[in-house]
Amino acid sequence: MRVILAEDSALLRDGLRRMLTDEGYDVAAAVGDGAALLAAVSAAEPDLVVVDVRMPPTHTDEGIRAALEIRRRWPSVGVLVLSQYVEQKYAVDLLTGASARVGYLLKDRVADVGEFLEALARVGSGGTAFDPEVVRQLLRRTTHTDPLSRLTPREQDVLAEMAQGHNNPSIAARLHVSQSAVEKHVKAIFDKLDLADADGYSRRVLAVLRYLGS
Template identity: 70%
Template sequence: MRIVLAEDSTLLREGLARLLSDEGHDVVAAVADADQLIEAVGAHQPDVVVTDVRMPPTNTDDGLRAALEIRRRWPGPAVLVLSQYVEKRYAAQLLADRSEGIGYVLKDRVAQVEDFLDALDRVAAGSTALDPEVVRQLMSATTRSDPLSRLTPRETDVLRTMAEGYTNAAIADRLHVSQSAVEKHINAIFDKLGLAGATGYSRRILAVLHYLGM
């Protein structure tokens, strides 16, 4: 896949670029600030954007705000955000705007190369990839509503893992249950959240947004 990479740390940027290239990906641009990131996406129209959150020009949340701008301007590229922190406000905006093809991974996970590459593959395929800590902190900023309190502990586990962006098969593997059991739990979740008859929208996405309080 064709990737635009944005990271202000030269060491990490070059390391990620080499890792991605070694995996057979084409890093079409590797930039150090948010303005260059937007320009590079406009020029190259990549398959995926990988961006840090805190970078120049203000060294605050420029990378995440650039990701929001990219999502508004260009519907094509998937976006994988890397950060040492969970920026709740902008992370929630990214998911609420359009949750397919979006990921938010903490930089500690980059040290676990397989997890990082798995997240990259999932967002490139149009799925969601959220670090479990991101899900936890987004949840801590919300108050659970009555429909969520009706879920069983296992249903809550399934919905939490859905929020992290895993497929039914991956959820079954992680929770050590059969895929048919996962499908039954998901159908029960849809019923309890009042989504069984929802049309025109992805019930899976609506359930995850409900879980995150959006």
């Protein structure tokens, strides 16, 4: 799988490049700003990009804006965003604009190499990978008038796992409940959010995230 890295910290950028190379990824480029990322994607046609939210010259939103541009111009390219903090507005913009091949992780998650590589593989293979803290903070944006307020605490737990990209068997294992219980919770979630007709794994995640961004 061909990957492009975009990270302004030379130390982290080199560390990621070495780690991915060791894991068998073809790192086509490792760049330090958004403009260089767009140029590299145009030249190398990667399968996946890993991009920091804040990059030069202003260190505000250059990386996430480049990620959104990649989603618009090259929709087949997977995008895994790394951020020091949860940038709620940009998380919603990114996650509600794509049905698959997208992820948003906090940088702390990179410290867990196995978890990071699992998320990377999931996005590269067409799935989704959302940091639990990102999902929690998006859930906290809701108010008593929001449809998400209809969910029970356990249904919110299941929703958070769904939004991270886990399927029903995985959710059952992570929450230590039966798969049939998860299936009932998922059905209740879609009923309460008026999304009962949303079928298909990536489509259900997209539908949930659109509600999170509403």
